[in-house]
Amino acid sequence: MAESDQNISFTSLMSALPPEHIVRTFSHFKGLRLEAEQILKSLREKGDGNQFMVILNLSTRTIKKLDEEHDSSLGAINYRFQWEGTTGLIKVVPSERHDATSNNLGRAIDRKLTAMAIRWSEMVWAGTSTYKPTAGVGKQGDQAFLPPARCPNGLPSGSWPTFVIEAGVSESISRLREDARRWFIISEGLVRIVIIVSIKSSQVTFERWQLAPSNAPRPLTRAHLSPLRAQTPNIPPLTIQPITTQQPYSVQEVYVEPNTVIGAPLVIPFVAIYDRLPGPGEHDILLHAQDFLEITEKLF
Numbered sequence: 001m002a003e004s005d006q007n008i009s010f011t012s013l014m015s016a017l018p019p020e021h022i023v024r025t026f027s028h029f030k031g032l033r034l035e036a037e038q039i040l041k042s043l044r045e046k047g048d049g050n051q052f053m054v055i056l057n058l059s060t061r062t063i064k065k066l067d068e069e070h071d072s073s074l075g076a077i078n079y080r081f082q083w084e085g086t087t088g089l090i091k092v093v094p095s096e097r098h099d100a101t102s103n104n105l106g107r108a109i110d111r112k113l114t115a116m117a118i119r120w121s122e123m124v125w126a127g128t129s130t131y132k133p134t135a136g137v138g139k140q141g142d143q144a145f146l147p148p149a150r151c152p153n154g155l156p157s158g159s160w161p162t163f164v165i166e167a168g169v170s171e172s173i174s175r176l177r178e179d180a181r182r183w184f185i186i187s188e189g190l191v192r193i194v195i196i197v198s199i200k201s202s203q204v205t206f207e208r209w210q211l212a213p214s215n216a217p218r219p220l221t222r223a224h225l226s227p228l229r230a231q232t233p234n235i236p237p238l239t240i241q242p243i244t245t246q247q248p249y250s251v252q253e254v255y256v257e258p259n260t261v262i263g264a265p266l267v268i269p270f271v272a273i274y275d276r277l278p279g280p281g282e283h284d285i286l287l288h289a290q291d292f293l294e295i296t297e298k299l300f
Helices: 004-012 027-048 060-068 098-114 170-186 269-274 291-297
Strands: 022-027 051-057 078-086 088-092 137-140 145-146 162-168 193-199 204-214 246-257 260-262 266-268 285-286
Touching: 022 027, 022 145, 027 088, 051 060, 060 078, 060 088, 098 162, 098 193, 098 285, 098 291, 137 145, 137 170, 162 170, 170 193, 170 204, 170 246, 193 266, 193 285, 204 266, 204 285, 246 266, 246 291, 266 269
Parallel strands: 022 051, 162 193
Antiparallel strands: 051 088, 078 088, 078 137, 145 162, 193 204, 204 246, 246 260, 266 285
16 A cells, blocks of 8 residues: 555544444434433543544534534533544543643643743634534644634634644543544645643653654654654654655654653744744744643643
């Protein structure tokens, strides 16, 4: 199989889901809410496990409600939604602490940018906005960042983010990696950086994903994370390149435990998230060990 074919195959909603994921054919919202409540109950009791529901046979009206009416679709359940055609994938968010971790990561980045004298109006976070690359396809992240170049009227207006955060429990790590790949594919490379956050009671893992040329040499180690990690230099994507010539990989990982951080500082290339070279006083964002302790303080 060609590399481009492998990349395109990363778009499946059914790929890399936890073994206990639920598959249901949609009949009514009451049943969907009951399923979501059972997933949430299990996550809270165990602290980990499956957080995904695959829903089949969705109508256009049902997709619209799941996408736009979070406060009423699943009752009090917090969730993220994506779909292809008539198939939807729901990720149940276990607790406010998980949302807080994504939000804290965004705030830490804002603090670094403020220290560079970048105005707050040039730090646009789109939250759980939905991105629809083609008819019948949509995806929400946990957080998404857009630079001024992608907000010509001061608002996102459907522009692709340059930077996305995806978070979940530790058993979701394979699906989170799939979602990182998916962002690059469906945006055709307009998304430059994805940070995935894998949360369990004793450790939080941060992985920074980006694109690299598909003909780069492959190492013999760390294949479960990144076939290019050991030999590909840490070069941010400076220009938009056809996705068929690229492949996603994890360029850096940071592991956080109570009072311990391994792998910091995490580097977020300025040029990748702002779509321009840094000016005077501007530079790559560095998240240090203390930043990660503050980002995760509500989890331990």
